[in-house]
Amino acid sequence: MTQFLRVGSALLKKDNSTLSRPRTLLDKIWEKATVVSECADHPAVIFVDLHVLHEVTSSQAFAALQKRGLPVLHPERTLALTDHAVPTASPDSRGRWPFASEQTRHAVETLQRNSQANGIKCFALDDDRQGIVHAVVPELGLTWPATVIACGDSHTSTQGAYGALAFGIGSSEVAAVLATQTLLMKKPRALRVELTGSHKPLGVTAKDIALAVLAEIGVGGAQGGVIEFCGDAIPLLSMDERMTLCNQSVEAGARTGLIAPDAITFADLQQRTGVPVGTEFAELCAQWSAFKSDEGAVYERTWTINIEKLSPRATYGTLPALSLALDENIPAHPPAGCDEQQWRAGLEYMAMEAGKPLRGTRVQHVFIGSCTNGRLSDLRLAAELLRGKKISPDVKMWVVPASRSIKRAAEAEGLDQVFKSAGALWRESGCSLCVAMNGDFIPAGELCVSTSNRNFAHRQGPLSRTILVSPLTAAATALTGQLTDPREVL
């Protein structure tokens, strides 16, 4: 170990040679976050401005700290939330939550206990700020541009929408961040997706753009990189939409997605509690404005997509990158770079056939929710389409707001009534059918049209089948009982 312990002041000096050439947004955040520079002997030491915990990936980390006798270094930079294991059925009249098992209850209680013992704020089921970490942290105004945010969950990438370098880590790394507030990391490669176009066509949402991006890059095409989304279509996207886009960047293999902060970002942050007010906020915005890529900055690879050419999409295999426009047939051959044998196995698992249309596939479940598409704007889109209508009697439809505050806001607008009148289930907030570990699951052989992020085999339950779509397509599908292009019912 000693050979690696020579962490001298020389290493503290930032690499000034980079200052002269145009820099990417990633370069700028990376430089700001670097405590010790990368060298031949070890990766860089990166400071984590905010560390978010949940009940599934943190208990082993707390145990590791306890074993080594280490305290939590910065509890004021750590926030705990419960989302993966929480029930989405409502508590009974005495306020008791219907946990699916003693294990799920234990997981939640363990996080509460560990948080309390270490001076960490925890918003659990008894707190009206509970919800999916990647929804709640931005809601509170804690997702500051140009910061580093880490959480033991791959979809931490969601928060890249605010221009934060936000990424998922494993439990060993959770332990490292708890004890040191830092991570050892090699700088990821800079990648870029340029979104062009002046409008989104009818029926096309951020989810359809995200699925088109994944189809373009392929499931591992961005492996280990950071995808910066840029281009003249970015100002057309709200923060919710940007979060959907960045959320799914991990499905292309990227560590995370990133969007430079702009006026839309600042307007969103200004109404949140977690930022300062007045001149202090203005000062911060001025600083944050510098966090954008310089003209001529170099990316390892750029993909360009014109959003005007897109139409509503859905996945057909068992990888998020395997999607097509709803008016297309399933192709006869896999896309370039996709292993043919695995592609065929995926089709077989999904009970789908090459050459056949995807549209019209009978479905048994529709799920609207998750950190990808469980925010207020998603619920509004779906509710608008369902207002005054009834869903198919063959479909069980689950609507699960990403957070308690989204649920309250939706209820204040009467969206819950729209969903309930249509025949859908209106549930408490959490990850629910996206990770399917809280008692919500899709039975073997049944098909779920889902606004979540992964269609892996068995993801929503053993032998469950998943088609990923936008909230609009999900709502249209619930009406007819078969995979439906929302433009047919809009």
Add this chain to the structure above:
Amino acid sequence: MSQQGWTHWTGRAVVLARDNIDTDQIYPGRFLALTNRADMAPAFFADWRFDVDGRPRADSPFREGQSVLVAGENFGCGSSREHAVWVMQDFGIRAVLARSFAPIFRQNAIANGIAPVQIPADVWQELTQDPTARFEITVDLLAGQALAFSTQPLVLKLFQFSLDPFDVHCLRNGVDPLGFLLSSVDLQKAFLQNKSNRHSLQVYFSKGEST
């Protein structure tokens, strides 16, 4: 977290001739509520090893005693769950030889003493050509070499791989990066004096939000 270090390993291989094996396959989500490491072992590739009624599947590629896992591109993609690596370790896997790795899985593997060895295309071809072949694989971390050997059909394939010196250091000494990071904590003080690094939860709670 930290464990016995190693430099050489020889063991029987399980060859999964597929790309994009995600962590939901390695550790299905429904087992995520388990907090006790000792209870997790049955989750290891549960849907590949057992049918929906819990009976062993005849087509499972897994056998007791396998300690090297071979797979295609983008191994370990999807969820960041380190549980995938823990059950792999409990099954006895010491090295994963793959065409490429998902970044979080790679980190998790090293933190738990499992070597992520990237294999070239020709080696992948050899290892997956005949599904009946039974390989024994030796991994030498210090030399950056591995040897795959099967008697029927006769295959003997020696190849080079490269791992970062820091990763080799962690694997051979059985340490995770936490020790290194602890040694650099003092350097944070200067870092935190910079006004632009003041972000914390304090603004939020100073506005009278309940704690």
